[in-house]
Amino acid sequence: MTIMRRRGRPLPRPGVLITAALALFCSAFLVLPAGAAPVPYEDCPANTLCLYSGPAGTGERRDFTDRQGVEGYDAAWDDRTLSLRNNTKLWACVYVDAGYGGLLQTVSPGNSDDYAGGDARWVNTISSHKPVPSRAHCFTGYERCPDDRVCTFTQERGRGPMTAHVPATDPVTGNLGNSYGATAAPRSVWNRTGRHVCFYPEPAFTGTWTDGTGRTYGAYVVLRGDSTTVPAPFAGSFRSHELVGGTAECQ
Known part of the structure; x- marks a missing residue:
């Protein structure tokens, strides 16, 4: 048998190299623990x-x-x-x-x-x-508002808890709309009715606002089909609203 030598050390035969490689390959699988931890989130079903x-x-x-x-x-x-x-x-x-x-x-x-x-x-x-x-x-969260309702939201852009108002005729004032307390404090509105909506700072469909320039406003109007984040000085101060055919009908 002939053995090739380099620098005084024998070179292994090709068959020896293949056997050693297979042994190393198999040992890589043997060292894996039987109960390996699962990949994070892999238990989450499709869709x-x-x-x-x-x-x-x-x-x-x-x-x-x-x-x-x-x-x-x-x-x-x-x-x-x-x-x-x-x-x-x-x-x-x-x-x-x-x-x-x-x-x-x-x-x-x-x-x-x-x-x-x-x-x-x-x-x-x-x-x-x-x-x-x-x-x-x-x-945004405006999409929660059902048809034919005025929806008010406690946060901007239709987010936060929502109130879908069912219009009613006030027995005292005759206004078609809704009156509510300070807890509503709406900061955004979607008017999904066929009428315009006039908002007021008082529960009895009255009151005025004054801005930083001294101008006075008697109502905050949201046109039919419109949604909006309510700006200062109106935000969080609505206490009632009425549905009207034209904005000139606002108090």
Whole structure:
């Protein structure tokens, strides 16, 4: 048998090299633990938004379809989400307040998000979410308002808790509309009726506002079909509104 030598050391035969390589390849599989940890979020089903009570897809899981928008979680889940997987083809909008209000995070289709180790404002504070076709839809909540209603919202751009007002005729004033207390404090409005809406600072469809220049206003008008974020000095001060055929009918 002939053995080739280089620098005084024998070279192994080709068959020896192949055997050694196979041994190394097999040993790579043998060192893997039998109970290897699963990949984070891999348990989230297709077409599902999965919320987790722990970081990186751990803890208890809540599943929602790609058509389920939730304005407020039940008491057992509210303020518990610490991570999520958006395993849908839609954007996921996540909010710290009920009614799609407060701070907002957007999660693109197929991605995940972890809130446990970042901004403290997101740790155990998430209270609502909705799936939408584009990221722009995350920034408004007007779509909740039903037909033939005046809807008022506690936050800008139709976000936050919503009140859908059912018009009624006031027995004293005869105004067709609604009167409400300070707790409503609307900051945005969608008028989905066929009439214009006149808002007032007093419950009896009266009162005036004065702005920083000294000008006085007797009503804040939202035309039929319009939605708006209410500016100062009107924001948060509406106490009643009436439906009218023309803006000249405002008090």
